Amino acid sequence: MTAPTAPAPAPGPGLGGPPPPPPHAWLATRRMPPVDLLAVLSIVLVVTGGILMASKFPHRPSLTAPVAICAVCGAIFLVNVALLARVREFSWRSFWLVARWVALAYAVITGLIAYSFVHNHITGSPLVVICIMLAIFAVSVTTVISFTVARFQEP
Amino acid sequence: MTDSTQVITAPEPGAGPPPGAGPAAPLVTRIVPLVGLPIVAVILVGLVLSMANDWRWGLDFFHVAGGGLWTAIDLFVGLIIGPILGRLSIPARAEFSARFMPKMLLIMPTLVVCTLAAGFQLAITMGNLEPASPNHDRLIVSFVIVGIMAIIALGILEPANVAVLFEMRKPQPNGELIGRLMKRFVYTAGITGALQIVTLIIMTRVATP
Secondary structure (H helix, E strand, O other): OOOOOOOOOOOOOOOOOOOOOOOOOHHHHOOOOOOHHHHHHHHHHHHHHHHHHHOOOOOOOHHHHHHHHHHHHHHHHHHHHHHHHHOOOOHHHHHHHHHHHHHHHHHHHHHHHHHHHOOOOHHHHHHHHHHHHHHHHHHHHHHHHHHHHHHHOOO | OOOOEEOOOOOHHHHHHHOOOOOOOOOOOOOOOOHHHHHHHHHHHHHHHHHOOHHHHHHHHHHHHHHHHHHHHHHHHHHHHHHHHHHHOHHHHHHHHHHHHHHHHHHHHHHHHHHHHHHHHHHHHHOOOOOOOOHHHHHHEEEHHHEEEEEEHHHHHHHHHHHHHHOOOOOEEEHHHHHHHHHHHHHHHHHHHHHHHHHHHHHHHHHHH
């Protein structure tokens, strides 16, 4: 394989014109549902909820806003599942390949963060809400990365 | 530099592919460098042991060393590498990314989790999160900044990086798509670099009695 170099100068007449687009170039321009945007919105909400709760520790934080955030994120997740189920010509193989590994990585990461809360005596309903938010965080990150990869892969 | 659709694995300027040559080998064959996984595992085990035993030096080490490296890498990539990358041709960007991004996929999440988990435990044990502490408000501001950086990194940067790596595994990567995705990297790396400077100011202020 020749290592990539600076782009070749535009060929003149008779030299064959610009290089042809790759056969899968249509994947980069097709319209897809906003699954990634909704997943990012979920990440924004759980990060906000996490900051609200962490700012009150080690005392017991109010759970009203975090619980509302969890409910909204649950609804966003269901909408995303519905949107994904309706996508035609989608590389599910790539989606699940990436999702498996990202989910494993973020299970480790969120597990460590959850452990840090447990170890520092966060118990009861605040711990449950934090764990739900961490799970939403892991699922949302997995969704946005897997969807962004799979949308550009051939079905 | 051109953003038009082109094949990344371009041969010598002006030369056509050798007669009878098959499709070019992909730039990226492995997304995650497996050799780095045992190193990550050792670091995370050390973090858990430090947390479980409330080992103050270990917590300080993981928070200060992890945070320092996180900040330094973000600043270096955002303010030095990012602008250089933005001026390179798409094939040059692709070749750089093919070697750079897989390593970043392991390094950055490891540094972030070490910094945050050790930092939270330090904040609790040192009383910096108590509402009466003079550092309480500074820590909340730093939480917000870390939150914004996490959203940028996980919602914009990381998905684009992984998508670029997958595109480069194809025999004929789409140069236009790679250029478009890498623009995200160039723009957002500068923002996270600026936020890291604010983090540096806050953290050095917190550490000053």
